[in-house]
Amino acid sequence: MHADIHHxxxxxxxxxxxxxxxxxxxxxTGPALRIQLGWRLVELGLRLATPAHRRPVTLAA
Structure with a gap:
């Protein structure tokens, strides 16, 4: 088959x-992916802005 026809x-x-x-x-029906991602970034920013002494410490097993 010719390449142009195949294409x-x-x-x-x-x-x-x-x-x-x-x-x-x-x-x-739910919020768009862009909105969900935006709120996740806001949540992450708030976690990073919270002082370390107020955050619970999770130790890996």
Whole structure:
């Protein structure tokens, strides 16, 4: 098969797969990943800003 034809067929197949995946993808009802990540970063920042003497010490076994 000629390389150009093979590439075009691949692009068409990939586009079909993308459309099928978009149609079958479950709709997200919770907060977006970006929002969840943002709150996790805020939580991490607050943990880092808390003085060490107030944080519980966890020792690895």
């Amino acid at each position: 075009q067929l691949h692009q068409l197949h990939a586009a079909e797969l993308h459309r099928a995946a978009a149609a079958a993808a479950p709709r997200v």
